[in-house]
Amino acid sequence: MSKKKVIAYLHTHWDREWYxxxxxxxxxxxxxxxxxxxxxxxxxxxAFYFDGQVSALLDYLEIRPEKENLVRKFIAExxxxxxxxxxxxxxxxxxKNSFExxxxxxxxxxxxxxxxxFIGYLADTFGHSKNIPPIFKKYGIDKCVVWRGCKxxxxxxxxxxxKTVNLVxxxxxxxxxxxxxxxxKAKWLEGNLDKIAQNSKDTLLLPIGADHLGVExxxxxxxxxxxxxxxxxxxxxxxxxxYFELVKDNFNTxxxxxxxxxxKTFILQGCYSARTKIKQYNAEAxxxxxxxxxxxxxxxxxxCKTIDxxxxxxFQNQAxxxxxxxxxxxxxxxxxxxxxxxxxxxxxxxxELKFLYPEKFDELWxxxxxxxxSTVIKEGTNVPNNCQVISKHRGFPEEILYDTQRIPxxxxxxNIYTYAEEINPSNDKLKISDTEISNSNIKLSxxxxxxxxxxxxxxxxxxxxxxxxxxxFGAVKNDKPEIAKIISSSxxxxxxxxxxxxxxxxxxxxxIYLDKNSELLRFNIKWNNRLKNxxxxxxxxxxxxxxxxxxxxxxxxxIREFDPNYNIREHLPKTRGIEAWTNTAPMQxxxxxxxxxxxxxxxxxxxxxxxxxxxxxxxxxxIISNPKNPSRSTPAGPPLEVPEAQQFxxxxxxxxxxxxxxxxxxxxxxxxxxx
Numbered sequence: 001m002s003k004k005k006v007i008a009y010l011h012t013h014w015d016r017e018w019y020x021x022x023x024x025x026x027x028x029x030x031x032x033x034x035x036x037x038x039x040x041x042x043x044x045x046x047a048f049y050f051d052g053q054v055s056a057l058l059d060y061l062e063i064r065p066e067k068e069n070l071v072r073k074f075i076a077e078x079x080x081x082x083x084x085x086x087x088x089x090x091x092x093x094x095x096k097n098s099f100e101x102x103x104x105x106x107x108x109x110x111x112x113x114x115x116x117x118f119i120g121y122l123a124d125t126f127g128h129s130k131n132i133p134p135i136f137k138k139y140g141i142d143k144c145v146v147w148r149g150c151k152x153x154x155x156x157x158x159x160x161x162x163k164t165v166n167l168v169x170x171x172x173x174x175x176x177x178x179x180x181x182x183x184x185k186a187k188w189l190e191g192n193l194d195k196i197a198q199n200s201k202d203t204l205l206l207p208i209g210a211d212h213l214g215v216e217x218x219x220x221x222x223x224x225x226x227x228x229x230x231x232x233x234x235x236x237x238x239x240x241x242x243y244f245e246l247v248k249d250n251f252n253t254x255x256x257x258x259x260x261x262x263x264k265t266f267i268l269q270g271c272y273s274a275r276t277k278i279k280q281y282n283a284e285a286x287x288x289x290x291x292x293x294x295x296x297x298x299x300x301x302x303x304c305k306t307i308d309x310x311x312x313x314x315f316q317n318q319a320x321x322x323x324x325x326x327x328x329x330x331x332x333x334x335x336x337x338x339x340x341x342x343x344x345x346x347x348x349x350x351x352e353l354k355f356l357y358p359e360k361f362d363e364l365w366x367x368x369x370x371x372x373x374s375t376v377i378k379e380g381t382n383v384p385n386n387c388q389v390i391s392k393h394r395g396f397p398e399e400i401l402y403d404t405q406r407i408p409x410x411x412x413x414x415n416i417y418t419y420a421e422e423i424n425p426s427n428d429k430l431k432i433s434d435t436e437i438s439n440s441n442i443k444l445s446x447x448x449x450x451x452x453x454x455x456x457x458x459x460x461x462x463x464x465x466x467x468x469x470x471x472x473f474g475a476v477k478n479d480k481p482e483i484a485k486i487i488s489s490s491x492x493x494x495x496x497x498x499x500x501x502x503x504x505x506x507x508x509x510x511x512i513y514l515d516k517n518s519e520l521l522r523f524n525i526k527w528n529n530r531l532k533n534x535x536x537x538x539x540x541x542x543x544x545x546x547x548x549x550x551x552x553x554x555x556x557x558x559i560r561e562f563d564p565n566y567n568i569r570e571h572l573p574k575t576r577g578i579e580a581w582t583n584t585a586p587m588q589x590x591x592x593x594x595x596x597x598x599x600x601x602x603x604x605x606x607x608x609x610x611x612x613x614x615x616x617x618x619x620x621x622x623i624i625s626n627p628k629n630p631s632r633s634t635p636a637g638p639p640l641e642v643p644e645a646q647q648f649x650x651x652x653x654x655x656x657x658x659x660x661x662x663x664x665x666x667x668x669x670x671x672x673x674x675x
Contacts, residue, residue, distance in 0.1 A: 003234040004202055006193060007243040010219065011049040011209040012036075013124055013171055014056040016087065017331040018211075018321040019624060019638045025212065026059050032214040033060050037067060039215055040074050047078070047239045048215070052121025052145075053085045054109045055316065075114045081239065083110030084118040084141060089318040091122070091129040092272065092586035093279065093604055096555040097290055099132070102315045103139055105308070117241055120144035120162065123171040123207070125320050127267040128259035131554035133162035143244050147171060148267050149259035155200040157253040163244065164251075165205060168196045170265065174210040176222050185222070186229035193233050201250055205243045206235065258558065266579045266636055268324075270472040272586040272605040273535070273619035275325030275332060275645055280602030280652070281339035282323055283589065285314060287673050288346035296349055298364060299357050303349050310345045313338045326470040326624055326637065329644040355402035366423055372670040374424040374517040375497055379416055387419045388495040420497040420515070428517040432499040434490050437512060441519045442658060444512060446489040446503060453521065453657065457542055457596060460484065461507050464535045466619060469626040470645055471636040472579065473535060473619060475568045481537075484508075507536075515675070520599070520656040520668060522675065529618065532646045536618040537607065540657070542594050546608045550597075550662035551587040552669075557662045560585055562608040573633040580631040583608045584616070590665040591615070597660030599672045603653060617653035620646040 012032060016022055033056075039045045050057060061068055074080035086106040089099065110118070120136040120143065122128060127149040136144060144164040153166050169192055175185050196204050208219070216222065223235050260267055272279075289310055296303040317335045321327050354361045369376040381397050383389055395416045396408040431438045436445045444453045451459040462481035468474025484507040492511055493500030503510040508527030514520075523538075545564040550557050568582045584607040590599050591606045593613055598606075605616040622645060625637035656672045 003230070003232055004193075004197065004204060005246070006204045006206050006233050006235040007238050007240070007246065008206040008208050008223070008235050009049050009238060009240050009243075010045055010047070010215050011051060011171070011207055012213050012215075013209065013211045014051050014053070015211065015321045016055060016059065016316065016319055017334070018327050019640055021328060021330045022334065026063070028212055029056060029060055030063060032212065034064075035214045035217075037070055037074070039217065040079050041070070044217065044220060045215060046237050048080055049240060050080065050082045051088070052083070052119065052123070053088045054083050054106050055087045055319075057082055057113075058109070072114055078117070078239075081117060081241075082113060082115050083107060084120065084139070086312065086315045087319040088122070088125065089315065090271070090320040090323050091125050091132055092127065092553065093282065093323045093588070094318045095286055095588060096131070096135070098286055098311075098314060098318060099554065100135060100138075101311050102318070103135065105312065105315065107139060118143075119240060119244075122146050123167060124148070126269075126271055126324065128159075129553055130160050130256065130258045130558070131556060133160040133164070135554075136162055145240065146259060148265045149261050150265070151261035151263055153199070153255060154250075154253050155196065155205065156247050156250040157255055158251050159259075160256050163248075165240070165244070166199065167205070167207060168199045171207045172210045173207050174213055176208060176216050176219055177210075177213065182222065182225045183229060186226045189226060189235075190230055190232070193230075197232075201247070203243065203246045204233070205240065258553075260585075262579045262581060266471075266632065268326075268471040268579075268636055269582055269584055269586070269605075270468055270470065270619070271324035271326055272584070273473065273616040274470040274621065276602065276616075276618050276647065276651065276653075278323060278325050278332060278335055279604045280654075281336060281343075282317065283600075283602035285339045285342040285346070288350075289314065289342055292346040292349040295353055295361070295364060299353055299360055301353060301356070306345060306349065310342050313342050324470075325645065328624075328640060329642050332644065351398055352402050355398060369674055370423055372667055373515075373674055374422060374426060375420045375515055376423050377418065377420055377675060379418050381414055381416060383417050383419045384421065387421045388497040390418045390420055390498065392417045422497060422516065424517070426517045430496065430499045430514065430516055432491055432494055432501065437499055437501045437514050437521070439514055439516060439518065441517070442514070442521055444501070444514075444521055446486065446501075449486045451486070451503065455543075455596075455659070457540055460539050460541070461505060461510075462537050462539050462614070463507070463531075464537075466533045466535045466621060467626070468629045468631055469621050469623045469636075470642065471625055472629055472632045473582065473584070474621075474626065474629045474631050475572060475580070475582075476630065477569050477572060479569055518671065519660075520658045520672060522656045522672065523654065525617065525653040527651060529620065529646075529648055529651050532620055532622060532648070534618070534620050535616065537614040537616050538653075538655070539612050539614045540596065540598070542596060542611050542613065544594060545611050546593050546613055549585070549591055549593045549606070549608065549613070550665075551585065551591040551606070552589050552665065553587075555588075555666075557665065564608060564610050567609065568631065572630050576633050578633050582631070589669050590660075592660055592662055592665065595659055595661070597658060597662070597665060597668065599656045599660075599665070599668050601654040601673070603655055615655060618647060618651055620648075622646050
């Protein structure tokens, strides 16, 4: 019987930062890539695939600029493959605009280096969005590689219009670096290839490499020796591009849904609620940067280079181990500093545009708001008639701060007012009392220690124990939620354009706002967390069991089906290698069901159980990967302590609710973010 052909490609998966910080990993990168270039130069290896992202190459060349010509030479000779992405970002926590700009940036850099061969390479993202393949297709990329979430799909299939390869056994293949005999390596490989062969035809794909791993100098000799011992396979060092060509007629299975099945591989769903502050900063930075970019283009300003710089900072933060919150405390401290820089840049561009083009900017700002709101929020030292003051602070007037011919002096320090101005007048009336807030569209009331809105939907706040880690919520068997008690409610703000109600609970104070003519009740919660290892949620109890949700994914609506009676606490794994399924799911800015919807600012996980839709507002844990996590029976990373992931101290949660049709969700998202 002839042996099956195995196309092996050499690679390293490069997290810029994860269980070690960026500069530490970059010093390792210098040694790893120096080694690879030397092997290529001496013809010890035929080719190297650099993880589908260009950021690692740029990080390398910043320290080794003298190597650029050599890099370009190997790319031209098709021995080194880079791109197409700038960084490997999480697919469920980044919006479409950011994902596309990441791809545009990566492709431009790759082509500037001479690379023209591209695969949509997603080897380690935590599941795969169905909306990614059409984006690759839009940019002329007709191949894709995935791993997590694929269940029993064959090695080759069509994923929403793109020829896709399923890395059945993953990208992590470091057997050739193991300090064991060639005979032992051959035996291990034979068994592993047998498992890949179950999903393949006559040609198999074998990645050789792992996280931050260099290539063994004698890799070619090792493969020659292993081939002599393999019974059913012949390994050839090549590239994934040759593999795609050899199996081009094998793409006969079609899959058009998301890839989030965890029966074969961990998809690490707890990442969507780990380190909430990171997600909140990402939501704010993404929205404001896109707004600044849109406005500067419409006004014909010259901020494109600055915008590009800010987007690269954003892409660095959206790398999957960053935005997922599963890195060291020092890594995430740097993430937050990058986010602050992005927000500073975006806000400054908007302020400068307002100063440089006052009339055009005002028209554009009002026009943009009118699409979504009946009021516009402004700042200034004076409040026009018929406007409502929302808040005030001390500061310098913008007309001084952004005038390069002036500098602010002590006498210029004054009151700055934030105020609401009605731009779409209506006859709507706001009503407020100590127990009720309403307009003609929606009402919320507090009665008998219960919060209810129109149509009888009730709201409460709950928390569970969490014995997990930054990768997975750790459910406790038979755990019951602690429910916040309502202590009091009172008027927080009264006015013609905005009213507010304060509800005191045993967990925290909840401030709820309603604007004239709005269909959204806006919630703002701020509290000092002193509890560790807890999952905090706001729970919306609906009329019927929740069997279907509509949530935002890549700026479109994704429909998911649920078993409302499933409870993770009754299905904890008892054998190794299993990650418990959970009724939680990722979202971006919107989730809805049964005509009810929630818009959030950086709250990116929801859960379904019986007739309740619950939104995670905080999940505190103190370890990257807990080897005793009851929801996942084997480790997913190093067991490093990360006390800042407990999120002690001040925390906030912002969301809005209303009766939202999924097809209209973008209007409500923009209304909320512009408020």
